[in-house]
Amino acid sequence: MKINYNFAFFDEGSKREIRRATLKAIAIPGYQVPFASREMPIARGWGTGGLQLTLSLIGKEDVLKVIDQGSDESVNAVNIKKLVKATTGITITGITTEATIIQSRHRIPETPLKEGQILVLQVPLPEPLRYYEPSEYETKKLHAEKEYSGAWLMLFEQIMNYGHMSTGADHPVMVHDRYVMAPSPIPRFDNPKMNCAKALILLGAGREKKIYAVPPYTRVRSLDFEDFLFEAESFQGKSCRQCGATGVYLDEILDDATGKTFYQCNDTGFCMQRLNGKPC
Amino acid sequence: MGYVAVKGGTAAIEESIRRLKYERLKKRRILDFHNIEGGMRCLIDQVMSESSLYSETLAAISIKQAEGSPEEAVFLMRAYRSTLPRKHYTRAVHSENMLVERRISASFKDIPGGQILGAAYDYTHRLIDFDLSEETEEEIINWLDDFSREYGNGNDSTDLANLPKVLDYLREEGLIAACENNDSEPDDVTRDSVRFPASRSARLQILTRGQTGAVISLGYAALRSYGALHPTVGELRIGNLPLYVDNPFNEAKEDDDAYFIGEIKVTEVETLFPVPAPKENGLKTIEFGLGYGICYGQNETKAIAMSILDHCLEAGNAEYPTHNEEFVLLHIDSVESAGFISHLKLPHYVTFQSELDSVRKSKKMRENNKEFKP
Structure with a gap:
């Protein structure tokens, strides 16, 4: 029993259906479009939403970059690249500027995205209001009515309790003054990169069966208050031990030998380009 | 965090996959998938049911590849299912047409057509049969010959393909509210993501593909305390259902022009729940409410638990999580929860x-x- 898989794994009907949902998502920035998410050869929660977007969009001319928590070589990234490569044979790259499609788990590359590029983000929990409303039926109504007081209240309570907004990654954003959206668990550091980005940003949640999008040049604002502004993670006074970069998201690494903490670029592709003296 | 980031991740992953293959092969035994098909009927049924893909052969190969893990085998089957275009739909199947192998009712001692015990673990003692470690091919062939000799001489005239449904008897008595057939096109949860409130067709689909353990656990919760229901199994039947596909070149969709494409084995359960029914003058009476469960293969506990949950979701009592459709339907899928x-x-x-x-x-x-003062 030898069976060959179709180009990009899916049958053509499935790809078309996912693209249709994607087009709707682009037309309504920040709105979560339900779609018939397929089971993938990669586990739910391991980027199946992003993977379905990538596979539905990819053509023979595309160049793909996949990153997982900033790294091109992390388990999730390697897995996904292997599957796409095996079912399409397209070119894979580690260099952000070369890629036409960048699939990423929880980071937006340090190198600014260009027009014509597509950034596909993997989303575990697409519903920004889930924190205070467990029911999908209810949150759909809240979005329809643009009733977001709960989201503001959540931030307000954090300020009251901790003295600052204590969101980690996935700090909610307002897209084009209409929908509150979960930017996927990118660090707060990456939120501003979504605002008026030149590339198309697509977000896919496989398990939760939602696709949503931030089209190029769309206003994206992190939720905050006039007298209490949104703050990104701070790496003040720290730089990458390898390439010396500052003003980038850094990984904190403990040196086994010396017991000291040092910092390194989280975006390994970016760091490599700098180390090789190439433009990035 | 040694397994990430630094260059070399790819090589480490390749080695891990090789190591996995070694674990499967290290005892130097090849597990022929025919042996799985022959001897692991219940696991195959469970995997097919949770995968919503009816193929004993593919299930057997998946079980082999997954080293017997149902979670992994279901995962393989579901991923493969995603690559299959939907070319035809079968005609609606009626369970009255089931070729019955087993059929019992807990509600009545005697039912029209009789109780048919068929094959079930229910009547065995769960004592490990140590002799199985030395079972030989010769033994089983002799046993099978004896079995078919006895079985072939049976002169039972029961028409197993036309057994009446137990519930029809109660309907005739007026003890169950008569209901119209709902012939509207069912939702398909694999082609449209489920929306709430969900239709009954969507609910039943999600329940039947649910992870066996999860469906049983939630069904048990509803039975034990979260709803404290005590249903009676009106009828449980197991057998093969014939499937037909309409002739795609004949618009008229005539019965005798349809193609027989094969059979599927299913377990079907109808359970009865006493429920209060309002009467015109304000007085209440008691009627029977229904729960429906069906799944691929023989998996009776799952089918019964499904029928309990079907009833719970239909009733929708806000007090209990087992009656909350988002709570039940969004958390019982094997691929989603395990993933x-x-x-x-x-x-x-x-x-x-x-x-x-x-x-x-x-x-x-x-x-x-x-x-701190904010």
């Missing part, structure tokens, strides 16, 4: 760094300003 739990093994150092930043910031604020 999301296993994703916790993925590196989370970007998100964790972000949390660290937040924790440190709040600590610093406390220290700088012991009596």
Whole structure:
């Protein structure tokens, strides 16, 4: 029993259906479009939403970059690249500027995205209001009515309790003054990169069966208050031990030998380009 | 965090996959998938049911590849299912047409057509049969010959393909509310994501593909305390259902022009729940409510639990999580629950760094300003 898989794994009907949902998502920035998410050869929660977007969009001319928590070589990234490569044979790259499609788990590359590029983000929990409303039926109504007081209240309570907004990654954003959206668990550091980005940003949640999008040049604002502004993670006074970069998201690494903490670029592709003296 | 980031991740992953293959092969035995098909009927049934893909052969190969893990085997089957275009739909199947192998009712001692015990573990003692470790091919062939000799001489005239439904008897008595057939096109949860409130067809589909253990657990919860229902199994039947596809070149969709494409074995359960029914003059009477369960293969506990949950969701009591359709339907899928739990093994150092930043910031604020006033 030898069976060959179709180009990009899916049958053509499935790809078309996912693209249709994607087009709707682009037309309504920040709105979560339900779609018939397929089971993938990669586990739910391991980027199946992003993977379905990538596979539905990819053509023979595309160049793909996949990153997982900033790294091109992390388990999730390697897995996904292997599957796409095996079912399409397209070119894979580690260099952000070369890629036409960048699939990423929880980071937006340090190198600014260009027009014509597509950034596909993997989303575990697409519903920004889930924190205070467990029911999908209810949150759909809240979005329809643009009733977001709960989201503001959540931030307000954090300020009251901790003295600052204590969101980690996935700090909610307002897209084009209409929908509150979960930017996927990118660090707060990456939120501003979504605002008026030149590339198309697509977000896919496989398990939760939602696709949503931030089209190029769309206003994206992190939720905050006039007298209490949104703050990104701070790496003040720290730089990458390898390439010396500052003003980038850094990984904190403990040196086994010396017991000291040092910092390194989280975006390994970016760091490599700098180390090789190439433009990035 | 040794397994991420630094160059060399790809090589380490390749080695891990090789190691996995070694684990499957290290005892130098080839598990022929025919043996799985022959001897692991119940596991195959469970895998096919949770996968919503009816193929004993594919299930057997998946079980082999997954080294017997149902979770992994279902995962393989579901992923393969995603690549299959939907070319035809079968005609609606009626369970009256089932070629019955087993059929019991707990509600009546005697039912029209009789109780047919068929094959079931229910009547065995769960004592490990140590002799099985030395079972020989010769033994089983002799046993099978004897069995078919006895079985072939049976002169039972029961028409197993036309057994009446037990519930029809209660309907005739007026003890169950008569209901119209609902012939509207069912929703398809694999082609449209489910929306709430969900239709009954969507609910039944999700329940039947649910992970066996999850469906049983929630059904048990509803039975034990969260709803404290005590249903009676009106009828449980197991057997093969014939499937037909309309002739695609004949618009008229005539019965005798349809193609027989094969059979599927299913377990079907109808359970009865006493429910109060309002009467015109304000007085209440008791009627029977129904729960429906069906799944691929022989998996009776799952089918009964499904029928309990079907009834719970139909009633929709806000007091109990087992009656809340989002709670039940969104958490019983094997691929989804296992997938999301296993994703916790993925590196989370970007998100964790972000949390660290937040924790440190709040600590610093406390220290700088012991009596914080926002």
